[in-house]
Amino acid sequence: MTETNEQNVLDKLQEIHERERPTVLPGAKSVYWCSAWFTPRQEEQITTMYAEAVKNPSLSYFAVPLLGQHEGLNPFVDSMDDDSPEMKDWATHTFLNDLSNMDNTDIVIAILDAEELDQGCAWEIGASYYNHRPVVAVVFGDTYEHPINLMVEESITRFIKHRLTSCQQPR
Numbered sequence: 001m002t003e004t005n006e007q008n009v010l011d012k013l014q015e016i017h018e019r020e021r022p023t024v025l026p027g028a029k030s031v032y033w034c035s036a037w038f039t040p041r042q043e044e045q046i047t048t049m050y051a052e053a054v055k056n057p058s059l060s061y062f063a064v065p066l067l068g069q070h071e072g073l074n075p076f077v078d079s080m081d082d083d084s085p086e087m088k089d090w091a092t093h094t095f096l097n098d099l100s101n102m103d104n105t106d107i108v109i110a111i112l113d114a115e116e117l118d119q120g121c122a123w124e125i126g127a128s129y130y131n132h133r134p135v136v137a138v139v140f141g142d143t144y145e146h147p148i149n150l151m152v153e154e155s156i157t158r159f160i161k162h163r164l165t166s167c168q169q170p171r
Contacts, residue, residue, distance in 0.1 A: 009037045012047045013067055020054045028060035032102050032133070034125065035111035036118035037066060042111075045140050049111050049162075063101035065094070102127060107134050110156070114141030114148065122152045129155035138162050 031053070035046045053059060102108070108128040110121055128135050134157040139148070143161075 009043050009046065010066060012043075013050055013064060016047065016051045017054055017062070017067075020051060023057060024060045025057045028058050029106040030061040030104070031059050031063065032105040032108045032124070032128070033062055033064040033111075034108055034121050034128075034135075036113060036116070036121055038118070039113075039116065041140075042113055042116070042118075045111050045113060045162075049109075049138055053109060061105070063105050065098050065101070098124070099127075102133065103131065105133070107136065110135055110137040112137050112139045112148065114139055114143045114146040117146075117148060117152070122149065125152055125155045134158070136160065 033050070033053075035049070036042045037046050050062075050064075054062065102124065108124065110125055112118075112121065125135050125137070135155060136158045137156045138160045140162045
């Protein structure tokens, strides 16, 4: 699996938000954004879908975990040692921040790569279901060839199969 530059993903998402964000409508819904960004294909998936979602004036606020790292730290970018107190502090606060964001948004949008379902996304989908948050999943890839786990699938309110794009082309 080829890795992606996480700072590049952060920069792209921030630029998309600043460039594309319209005035929101009264009663607009807040969104918890659930997606992986660890491979170039996942980077393309998250940025492509985020660019579409932020244009929607019926969606007001986007809680994007990657954009809300604890104290602006990011262990992947800031080269933190896995066993350091700073890493443990970052992990605990990031986890609690994500939980708070999930509790305080109206809907979850999950970007799922059928070939590489992210464990964190799977957990967030299950937690959202348990907390009675609707989950809309945009699925990239062939779910017949790469089925989504039953527990994740049953936690999703609505599936949207993304049309073939460069994100889905075979490697």
